[in-house]
Amino acid sequence: MTRFIDIGHLDDIPTEGARVVKTPLGCVAVFRTAQDEVFAIDDRCPHKGGPLSNGIQHGRSVTCPLHNWVISLESGMVEGMDEGQVATWPVEVRGGRILMDVARLDQAMAAE
Numbered sequence: 001m002t003r004f005i006d007i008g009h010l011d012d013i014p015t016e017g018a019r020v021v022k023t024p025l026g027c028v029a030v031f032r033t034a035q036d037e038v039f040a041i042d043d044r045c046p047h048k049g050g051p052l053s054n055g056i057q058h059g060r061s062v063t064c065p066l067h068n069w070v071i072s073l074e075s076g077m078v079e080g081m082d083e084g085q086v087a088t089w090p091v092e093v094r095g096g097r098i099l100m101d102v103a104r105l106d107q108a109m110a111a112e
Helices: 103-111
Strands: 004-009 017-023 026-032 038-042 056-058 061-063 070-072 091-094 097-101
Touching: 026 097, 038 091
Parallel strands: none
Antiparallel strands: 004 097, 017 026, 026 038, 056 061, 061 070, 091 097
16 A cells, blocks of 8 residues: 655755655665656665765766665666665655655554
8 A cells, every 4th residue: 555755845855966764664865866856765785785875876876885886766776786776665746745655664564
């Protein structure tokens, strides 16, 4: 079941920048592209756990600040490798507000 929560205004994130949303499952990095697209992924590189929100965003990818792994904001896949992925979080922008689907949180909390 999809359940969206409001996590802020689009203008709260600079163009080609990121912000962090803290959840019970860990931090989520929310990125805004130059075209005002918004993507959300776990804020932890699968290689050494680097904070992806501190990485350099380019197009629909982010480069980990620790070891330069490039991760797709759309799929969470590490580019150029057969292994390595971060979880993605569905987001929408409505009326300038960023809404994040927290169904994953609901499932995790129900499993406890």
